[in-house]
Amino acid sequence: MSRRIVLAVGALGVGVATLEAQVPVRGRVLAAENDQPLAGASVYALGARRGAETDRHGRFVLWLGTLPDTLVARFIGRMPDTVVLDSVPGEVTLVLTPSAVPLAGVLVEADPRRPADAPPATWSLPAEAVAAVPSAVEPDVFRGLALSPAVAYPTPFSSQPFVRGTDPGAVGYRLDGFTLINPFHLGRIFSALMPQAIQSVTLALAPFGEEFGDATSGIVDARMREGSDEVRGGGQASLVSLASWAGGPLGRHRWFLGGRHGFLEHLGGPFGEVPYRFNDLYARLALAPGGAAPVHLTAFWSGDRAFHRETGEGVGWYNALLGLRVPLQLGAGGQVELWGETSRFSEDVVGLDIRGATDIANRFSTSAAGARLQWVRPRGSVSLGGEVRHRRMRNRVTGGDRAAPGARSDGMVTALTAGLHHRAGPASARVGLRLDADGVVHAWQPRIRLGLDLGRGWALGVAAGRTARLYHVIAEVLPGVEDVASVYDLWRPAGRAGTPLPRSDHALVEIRAGRPGLAFRAGVFAGNLRGVGEIRPAAPDTAGSFFRFGRGRVWGADLELSATGARRSVGLAYVLSWSRRRWDRDAAPAIPWRHDRRHQARAFVTWFTGRGWRFNLLADLASAEPITPAFGTMELAGLHPGEGSLNRRAPASPTMVLGPENSARGGWTGHVDVGVRKEIGGPGRSVGHLGVSILNLSLAPVAPAVPGFSEEGPLRVVYRPRFFLPPVPTVTFDLEF
């Protein structure tokens, strides 16, 4: 024991001696085309053999012992930039120009940062990559998340992602790091984030960094565009919307504004009686007072409205977000970030036949203020954070014969975080701890991530930890409705009225390799989910409350391989996974989760044919989802108050007799989506794109099955597709100046 202490003290002494001889070098990494900060870029000192990663403001701090040295900044899809340091500069700026290499989404794994520092199970996708994924109805950032094999969708129509066998409600959404509550349009067929307003999007799977809370399976964090040093903008037209955006300088400050308007309400036909409109507004200001690091202001609003002109029946909802982030310097290697946010979601459903003639008034609002301190040292960093949040949620579901129970919750929530990052030789370790607490329930969440450079471009990543959320987001699931479009969520505060705390323990191991033109990643993962919840399905032996809660287990392995050439890029991914649940009691039998797909294979191809033509293809094939089979039918007797109670005098309509829940499998699903883009213009001039894409080129009703009664011939139980997926065309034209 004493020997270990001596060694530790000795190592500390060496560290201190090294520290005294070093100086911090600060800098920023910017995108060449618009001077926007690049978050997640790697900066590497060739002489010192030391690297750093930029924060969300594009900033980095590197401790160097000797000068001169050479810094190299890299980011996926961009040419590296190099700067030689002869002396300690005030601030280094590295500017990365977009690379001529076509972007396949899986290429993000080829990011040649210091491999051990790259967080495992994290995908950083530039806007160009997500925009290359063929869209449905509208260009969509969330549909582009299909570039990660960890992401799947409840149906091919949906853009609401779920990750690695966990519920869609377990994913948390952020815009510039601020809370987005429900950023979707039109039954979640497409999201409220259009690629033209986004610089990049990061998907971090659990156990993600301790700075993230309010999610148990993954975080989707989109970064909005910033204005550049000259005014630039553009416009886009699609079959259902018009969009425009612009950004530029205002003195030392930068601004960006964007908007999208769905114009279906102005059309006649079926939209005459029920006008559907949707709008998105994006705004970002980067205020640079006196040469200090810019203060960022993010504003976002999106809304949908579809109410019958005469009856007033319909649905409407909106999202609103305002966030402020103030980065400050604190001494030689210290950084402070102060931030505040307020985010609201409001949804009204009037008279829709969801659970009978149901009226719904859902309200969710949250406001928070927080600070994060970080001290960067030569071999790592230490960070501390805290936030105080007020959260208010209301579910009011009234009317109808199967109305859901409501929820009402107000209160303050506190979160404290601490993190330690340390590098030693080829190894890198991040240890974090997060505490979320409200007046009733609290959750400690330790998280650890380890990285190891194996040489020759190979790296190993290991992560384990706990994630929790102090409330549930439970998607309404209704036969025949939610198969296609998701209508609304129900929120349940945890730790009250028999509602357990949702918390998950995750562990994963992945190995990565990146070489010019080739990238590889393979991983295994497992998760133990506690306090998962869902709406109790209508199935035999499931009497009881409206919701059900239980435990779950997910495990599996995934594989990615991508190859990139000068004109073509191909990415292949395969996932083998299991996801099971035990409902109501620990001793209950484990049954497959409703989206438990054993196999999933995906291919993404980008092909530049020259003269501005670009073809994109996404093919997705998934094995059958579980279904609850029908054993047969029976006739229900008539209940009569007279003598005997039950009689069978009159024939009754057949009643379905279902088998054990999720004990059978339906059909495989698959779709092939294609997109074609033609670029007009070029460098130094305005650039236009004409895009045509088709979701599901295969023209087949590919879908899992559900039991139902035949509609032709003699009445019998048959299995029919849960939904029909027609080809969905999308046409867009955009012009950027």
Added chain:
Amino acid sequence: MSCLRAVWLAAALTSCAMREITPPPGREQVVVQSVLNARATVQVLWIERTVPAGDPVTFGVRPLTEPPARAEVREEGGGVYSFRADTANPARFLAGFTPLPGRRYDLLVEAEGAVVRATTVVPPAVTILAPAADTVDHPRQSPLQVTWASGTSRQVAVYLTLDTTDVSSYVFPQWVRDDTTAILPGFAFAPVPPSTRLLWVVAADPVTARVFDPARRPLGPGGEPTLDGNVTGGVGVFGAVTSDRLLVRLQ
């Protein structure tokens, strides 16, 4: 172009491979249906077979191919009552006993290789409080309000039948949850003759209410009505009711 051709071929093969959906095979099961009636001296049990999935649906009773080896109800702390076949209907079985409110009863049926079990607890007695008399005179075109006491029972069906003996006419009850009052609209009394009606207030246990209240009947994954019963080893429902009644003479 070879790349494009490969893509089209893959898409076509994908379409063909997934156009067919193979359903799990259907399975014939024993169906038991019984709702114990605390007002009756003879209890009824229906034992039938399901129509397997994939077979054409036939209407009417589907009796067992062989009589059940055992069909009985065991009373909590009490006797065992065996059901015997009704000579008038091979799917109907009768047992002579009167269940008691608050008492638990266990059903056991052994038939066609299946052992079917279910349990129910008879709900507390229900009493009509208003109108207080057993027989009331009531204007034909006016609504009638009825109030009752049903102990801990939360689900009550209110029936209006033609007379005391004819139970063949199909009547739709008005299901009431978490309340002790119902108003029967005037049009329910309109048809003539006869000039008398029986108003029943039936307190049901949870499974009976869940199965027989159309508004609460669950829908399956395809949106079809399904059974949410309480029977193991087969399918069906084993519930219990108590009831009170009122004779209404229409004016």
